[in-house]
Amino acid sequence: MTDAVVTAGAGEETEAERALDERAYGFWIYLMSDAIIFALLLATFVVMSHSTADGPGGQTLFRLPHTFAKTMLLLASSTTFGFASVAIAAGQRRRSLAWLSVTFLLGLGFLAMGISEFYGMAVAGAGPWRSGFLSAFFTLVGTHGIHVSVGLVWIVLLGCEVALRGLNPFVASRLCRLGLFWHFLDIVWIGIFSVVYLPGIL
Amino acid sequence: MPAPPQLSEMPTSPHGGEVTIKPYLVGAVLALVLTAVPFGLVAARALRPIQIFVVVGAAAITQVVVHLRYFLHLDLKPASQNKLIALCFAAVVLLILVGGTLWIMFDLNYRR
Numbered sequence: 001m002t003d004a005v006v007t008a009g010a011g012e013e014t015e016a017e018r019a020l021d022e023r024a025y026g027f028w029i030y031l032m033s034d035a036i037i038f039a040l041l042l043a044t045f046v047v048m049s050h051s052t053a054d055g056p057g058g059q060t061l062f063r064l065p066h067t068f069a070k071t072m073l074l075l076a077s078s079t080t081f082g083f084a085s086v087a088i089a090a091g092q093r094r095r096s097l098a099w100l101s102v103t104f105l106l107g108l109g110f111l112a113m114g115i116s117e118f119y120g121m122a123v124a125g126a127g128p129w130r131s132g133f134l135s136a137f138f139t140l141v142g143t144h145g146i147h148v149s150v151g152l153v154w155i156v157l158l159g160c161e162v163a164l165r166g167l168n169p170f171v172a173s174r175l176c177r178l179g180l181f182w183h184f185l186d187i188v189w190i191g192i193f194s195v196v197y198l199p200g201i202l
Numbered sequence: 203m204p205a206p207p208q209l210s211e212m213p214t215s216p217h218g219g220e221v222t223i224k225p226y227l228v229g230a231v232l233a234l235v236l237t238a239v240p241f242g243l244v245a246a247r248a249l250r251p252i253q254i255f256v257v258v259g260a261a262a263i264t265q266v267v268v269h270l271r272y273f274l275h276l277d278l279k280p281a282s283q284n285k286l287i288a289l290c291f292a293a294v295v296l297l298i299l300v301g302g303t304l305w306i307m308f309d310l311n312y313r314r
Contacts, residue, residue: 032289068237
């Protein structure tokens with residue numbers, strides 16, 4: 001993966017930096033395609049939002065404090081990842097590891113709340129099989145949850161890399177892409193609480 | 203393979219620019235306000251539902267811009283031009299797909 005950079009040889013820093021920049025751009029393109037997936041899942045949810053098949057709707061299922069707490073956890077984790085990015089750019093290994101750990105715990109809290117919400121709904125007979133509305137809801141929020149889980153695994157892996165190998169430009173560039181991914185998931189969550197939860201509770 | 207000698211000389215910030223804590227703090231405060239307002243309105247039901255929908259939508263769009271600007275460091279400088287073009291393209295695709303989906307499906311619902 002780093003062949004192009006390693007064979008560039010000494011005195012060609014700009015070449016290596018350009019390669020890392022290109023990777024960030026490629027990752028950005030992936031994020032845009034991911035945004036389209038989430039937008040389509042949101043559109044599907046809006047189409048399905050009244051197809052409750054006489055089952056429970058958003059007003060009975062969604063709880064405002066629970067959603068607000070989830071939102072706060074994800075926003076806080078996005079901010080702490082920003083602090084980690086600052087520490088990484090400054091080459092502070094321990095501090096970046098500390099902020100990455102905080103980010104991981106906040107993200108884990110978000111995921112745990114989501115899983116307990118899903119479990120509570122399924123136990124109450126409001127699983128994805130109940131109605132078109134619930135199928136669309138579980139698909140949308142579940143896809144976001146899977147992305148967050150992948151992000152958490154990624155944080156652990158890169159955290160190990162920082163701990164074992166220290167900060168170098170390659171690790172920093174990977175962390176930068178992870179940061180893009182993590183902040184992007186928070187943006188998707190804005191769409192979810194604004195389209196799914198708040199109108200559902202109203 | 204041994205690490206190339208220039209490793210330690212390269213900046214660990216991939217984009218060269220100075221990374222400070224300030225944009226993250228500004229972004230977090232703005233995002234907090236733009237989250238608290240729609241949640242507060244829904245909790246208090248201070249306005250009519252249609253008005254709340256408008257505020258929720260406006261706050262969401264503003265918050266997306268805040269996140270892009272302060273967390274993802276997207277700006278109007280030449281360095282982010284390519285990213286901006288990709289974002290605009292995605293936005294156009296997204297508007298066609300989402301707008302088209304909603305238009306067609308609600309029209310079908312209406313004709314049923």
